[in-house]
Amino acid sequence: MDIGYTANHLRTAAASAVRAPSLHNTQPWRFRLRAGGIEVLADPSRRLPATDPSGWGVRVACGAALFNLRIALAVAGVPARVRLRPEPAEPDLLARLVPDLPRRPSPSEQSLHTAIPRRFSNRLPFWPDPVPSDARWRLGDAARAEGCWLELLVGVSAVNAFGEIARGAHRVLERDPAYRAEREQWLRHGSAPDGVPTSAGGPQHEPQDVLPTRGFGGRDRAPGRDFEPEPLVGVLGSVGNTAIDQVVAGQALQRVLLTAVDAGLGVSMLSQPIEVPTAREQLRVSLGRFGTPQMVLRVGYGQPGRPTPRRAVDDVLDLPVVPA
Numbered sequence: 001m002d003i004g005y006t007a008n009h010l011r012t013a014a015a016s017a018v019r020a021p022s023l024h025n026t027q028p029w030r031f032r033l034r035a036g037g038i039e040v041l042a043d044p045s046r047r048l049p050a051t052d053p054s055g056w057g058v059r060v061a062c063g064a065a066l067f068n069l070r071i072a073l074a075v076a077g078v079p080a081r082v083r084l085r086p087e088p089a090e091p092d093l094l095a096r097l098v099p100d101l102p103r104r105p106s107p108s109e110q111s112l113h114t115a116i117p118r119r120f121s122n123r124l125p126f127w128p129d130p131v132p133s134d135a136r137w138r139l140g141d142a143a144r145a146e147g148c149w150l151e152l153l154v155g156v157s158a159v160n161a162f163g164e165i166a167r168g169a170h171r172v173l174e175r176d177p178a179y180r181a182e183r184e185q186w187l188r189h190g191s192a193p194d195g196v197p198t199s200a201g202g203p204q205h206e207p208q209d210v211l212p213t214r215g216f217g218g219r220d221r222a223p224g225r226d227f228e229p230e231p232l233v234g235v236l237g238s239v240g241n242t243a244i245d246q247v248v249a250g251q252a253l254q255r256v257l258l259t260a261v262d263a264g265l266g267v268s269m270l271s272q273p274i275e276v277p278t279a280r281e282q283l284r285v286s287l288g289r290f291g292t293p294q295m296v297l298r299v300g301y302g303q304p305g306r307p308t309p310r311r312a313v314d315d316v317l318d319l320p321v322v323p324a
Contacts, residue, residue: 004036005099007319009078013038014317016072016116018310020254022061023048023271024186025196025308029065032318038073038080040066040095043316048186050178051275056246060294062094063250064257067146068116069097071258075105075113084244094247115261120307122266123200123213125228126300135263139299142259143236146252148294151287153233161286162233162273163210166296169272169279170212183214193311200308211298212272234297235283241292249294256297266302269295 014031017040022028028046032039042058052058066082073080080097087093105113136152143150153159173179188195211231236256238249260267273279273296283293 003099005033005038005073005078005097007033009073009076010038010317010319011313012076013069013072014313016068016113017065018313018316019116019119019307020061020064020068020250021119021121021257021269022064023052023057024183025194026061026186027194027311027316028058029062030316030318031065031069033320036098038069038097039093040069040097041318042092042094044092048182050176050182051173055243056274056294057271059094059243059246060250060253063247063252064254065250066095066097066247067251067254070251071109071113071116073097074109077102077104079103079105084247091243094243111262112255112258115258117307119257119261120305121200121268122302122305123268124303124305126231126266126298126302128230129301131232131265131299131301135260135265138259138263139234139256142255143252146255147248148236148238148252149289149291150252150256150297151235151237151289153235156230159210159231159233162235162283162296165279165282165286166270166273167209167212169276172276172279173272191309193309193315197308200305211270213270214272228298228300232299234299235287235293236295236297237284237287237289237291237293239291241294245292246294253295260299264301265299266305268298270298271295 010031010033017031018027026046026048028043030041030043032041040062042062047055047058070080070082079100081100083096085094086096140150153162186195188197210228236249236253238245257267273283274293280293
């Protein structure tokens, strides 16, 4: 008989969950303890209306946080069974976790858990060292383990073709004043528990770049200097594009990111070709894959950095009120 999760279980697991990535580091999640289960909820007040009008980014971010919850609970010896979108009448309730049979964590779960505090988006140029085939296989296997696929683009022509799609999407987005204002709103010049610090920004985008970047207040560089001549690009996709598919994709994204950290790799995300519907469809057709692209990853070896700040765990928890 399940005894249910406790407030201590929730706090411990949520400390890992909040380390998940999100668009502009908005951290659009809440975690609730109800009837012995832990629930993951979208926080609509932190959705980006111009960048993420459909809520796709919120659901992917909450899926990534859900994966961290799962790993943290497994390492604590209290693994979870997960039901996605358990209450159709509550669209912001994305997942409910209840205790499964106790067991020891697997070596893979322990490695992934160790990687959680070391994961961050590396927006600096990666070194020219190629990513070896065994590391590439591990990344693809991580996506498959969560019911998704990861297509790594091989060859200059494939990367350049993707770059055309991505740069076109970037130009479309940059023409929207609301989109630009939203990015500036979440740019942080000092200490803050959310948003993107200027210290975490990469070099500003230049016309000759193969891939577009948002920059986030990063440094200018000499005109004509390449950012990365041959980046490794991966496209993460899911079977469909329902709300559940997007939460599933978030879990796959986080497993891939943590697997990359464990392999000594750096990663940053490019969501511009996902945010523009016509670009997303162009990308899907160019890959010839069944399903829907959900995120684009840039992968390589690079300079060490540090994670961006997070809100205090208690700020994202909803706990039962204990009668006085």
